[in-house]
Amino acid sequence: MVQENTTAPATAAGSNQGLRRRLRLGEKVIEGWILLAGLLAIVVLLGIIFILLKEGLPVFAHTPPWEFLFGTKWYPVSDPPTFGIAPFFVSTLMITLISTVISVPIGVATAAYLAEVAPVKVREAVKPIIEILAGIPSVMMGFIGLALLSPFVQSLFNLPTGLCGLTAAIMLSMMSLPIIVSVSEDAMHAVPYEFKEASYALGATRWETIWHVCIPAALSGIAAAIMLGVGRAIGETMTVLMVAGGALAVPASPTDPMTTMTAAIASGIGNAVRGGLQYQAIFAVGLILFILTLAVNIFAERVLERQKRKFAR
Amino acid sequence: MLKYIKRGILPLVLVLVVAVAFVGCSSETTTNATQPGTTTPANTTPALSGSFKIIGSNTVTPLSAVWAEAFMKANSDVSIAVSGPGSGVGIASLIDGTTDICQASRAIKSSEIDQAHANGVDPYEIQVASDALSVIVNPSNPVSELTIAQLSAIYTNQITNWKEVGGNDAPIVVMARDTNSGTHVFFKEHVVQMDGLSTKDTSLEYGDKVLFLPSTEEGVSQVASNPNGIFYAGLGYVNETVKAIGVKKTADDIAVQPSVETALNGTYPVSRPLLYYTDGAPTGLIKSYIDYCLSAEGQEEVVASGFVPLAQ
Incomplete structure (x- = not known):
């Protein structure tokens, strides 16, 4: 592509038609390149699904699927091993839910403030700082959780230990906040100015304009932001591994120590011999995690579709 | 969205530059380590060169790190990588053939020996120190x-x-x-x-x-x-x-x-042996490393690291 561009001016003096043909050829190459890139993503996705199924399904010959899903005992290195992932499943749902409940209202409110209320100078200064937050490695967040947040949570709720689901959920909400703020601010900023002008012309206050015009109009962007945030919370591993406590019981409250599906995979994959039973069980956990995120995505898509139709009316 | 991407470019470029710099460093060191004879001092007998990996027990890691450091200081053409995710990881790596030495704070299980034999690996056990758990x-x-x-x-x-x-x-x-x-x-x-x-x-x-x-x-x-x-x-x-x-x-x-x-x-x-496992009896460079660990000098490092040396 680069070559095409540099040689084109040299031959331009010769014939105009040759140049045009060259440009058309360049366009074809670029088109093909983009098509290939798009296909590659699909191939990679299919490959991942294939490997998850191939490595994960054989474990169900040892542990039936219902026992695997609803069993509460996970002893992969015992003889014979038992695999029950109910505690991990419940922990993942609990931590993700709490972190979403914390991060979405704060995130969307911050985005609305930045897009609609804040002076341009504040916005230009604050937004890049928030985006830098998104780049903090998860190990660092784990350290912060261990050193600062867990003693605080422990004394606040008078717990025997600060390593618990709540600590992990708060850290995760801090990790998904920058994504939610940044992407939904972009969406709100893109709402046509005419919409707001019309709203103000009808006598609406700034609050009413934000609540009834800006947020609904930017809803698809905000929903995408929330999905990205939830996706980060479900998939985050290192922070959770470090601060969630790692107990194997089905958590009864958010202040119990717990192990999520991602943490169970990370802490078990190292000593699993390729093709062994534990290896298969861990891939099956990965498969279920994949299905869970897929379900969340499809659900969000549906909700979004309905919202869009409502707004269009 | 475009703005979002644009703003992201500078940090991304920075990260890439840093990453490339690091890759440069590490490849340099590995080539140094694997090119035999380039910096061999003229006065010594055939110097040891090469590189190998030690993976396994988190408990043994501080000890292996001290040994590896001392051994590399004495033999500048040797590079040793020590990592300690856990004994189970080390044994799995030995079975999968992805490590040269497995350090372990527990004995290998019979089921793991079977898996190793199935993969054509013959675990060879050497006690290098002891530990009071x-x-x-x-x-x-x-x-x-x-x-x-x-x-x-x-x-x-x-x-x-x-x-x-x-x-x-x-x-x-x-x-x-x-x-x-x-x-x-x-x-x-x-x-x-x-x-x-x-x-x-x-x-x-x-x-x-x-x-x-x-x-x-x-x-x-x-x-x-x-x-x-x-x-x-x-x-x-x-x-x-x-x-x-x-x-x-x-x-x-x-x-x-x-x-x-x-x-x-x-x-x-509750005391226990700390072990090294290799595929078959160690030879060459790895043998000289393990000989060093078992020597009086190596066992002094055991005491200095807070572990229990082998009974004399």
Whole structure:
């Protein structure tokens, strides 16, 4: 592509038609390149699904699927091993839910403030700082959780230990906040100015304009932001591994120590011999995690579709 | 969205530049290490060169790191990479052929030997040091000795309050290593399941309220900051921020503090060998490295690192 561009001016003096043909050829190459890139993503996705199924399904010959899903005992290195992932499943749902409940209202409110209320100078200064937050490695967040947040949570709720689901959920909400703020601010900023002008012309206050015009109009962007945030919370591993406590019981409250599906995979994959039973069980956990995120995505898509139709009316 | 991307470009470029710089460094060092003879001093007999990996036990890592550093200092053309995710990881790597030496704080299981043979790997065991597996609590904890049966009851969540073992009226925060760890398995067999006692019960497992931590360091720092915590660690990890508990086999015995002496004379009830595994008997460079570890000089480093040397 680069070559095409540099040689084109040299031959331009010769014939105009040759140049045009060259440009058309360049366009074809670029088109093909983009098509290939798009296909590659699909191939990679299919490959991942294939490997998850191939490595994960054989474990169900040892542990039936219902026992695997609803069993509460996970002893992969015992003889014979038992695999029950109910505690991990419940922990993942609990931590993700709490972190979403914390991060979405704060995130969307911050985005609305930045897009609609804040002076341009504040916005230009604050937004890049928030985006830098998104780049903090998860190990660092784990350290912060261990050193600062867990003693605080422990004394606040008078717990025997600060390593618990709540600590992990708060850290995760801090990790998904920058994504939610940044992407939904972009969406709100893109709402046509005419919409707001019309709203103000009808006598609406700034609050009413934000609540009834800006947020609904930017809803698809905000929903995408929330999905990205939830996706980060479900998939985050290192922070959770470090601060969630790692107990194997089905958590009864958010202040119990717990192990999520991602943490169970990370802490078990190292000593699993390729093709062994534990290896298969861990891939099956990965498969279920994949299905869970897929379900969340499809659900969000549906909700979004309905919202869009409502707004269009 | 475009703006979002644009703003992201500068940090991205920076990260790439840094990454490339690092890649440059590391490839340089590996080529140095693998090119034999380029910097060989003229006066010495054929110098050792090459590189190998040691993967496995988190417990043995500080010791292997000291040995590897000293060995590399003496032989500048050798590079050794030590990593300690856990004994289970090391043994799995040995079976999969992705490590040269596996360091382990527990013996290889017969099922793992079968898997190794199936993969054409022949595990060869060498004991390089010993360890007194220490049970640690916060220094403010009045409890200073426990029987193995009490430890087992604590780790199976049957005893949940310190007052049941003579301490304060406070819940016990029980912490252990995750399943990657050889210490996890050793402690389960020898303490939780009480191997070697009349009350031995192999059906016992860690209780489901036990916190499984990804590293020994994290457990030690948790115990240092949590007055109700209990954790176990190799003798080399015990420092002044925590208190080691005296362990007795049965209630009638005398409690023994973990130390180099009590492990060497066999009075400490939970001591164990620290092992290296190789594929077949070691040869060449790896043999000279292990010979160094077993030499008097190497065993001095064992004591300096807080572990127990081999009995002479």
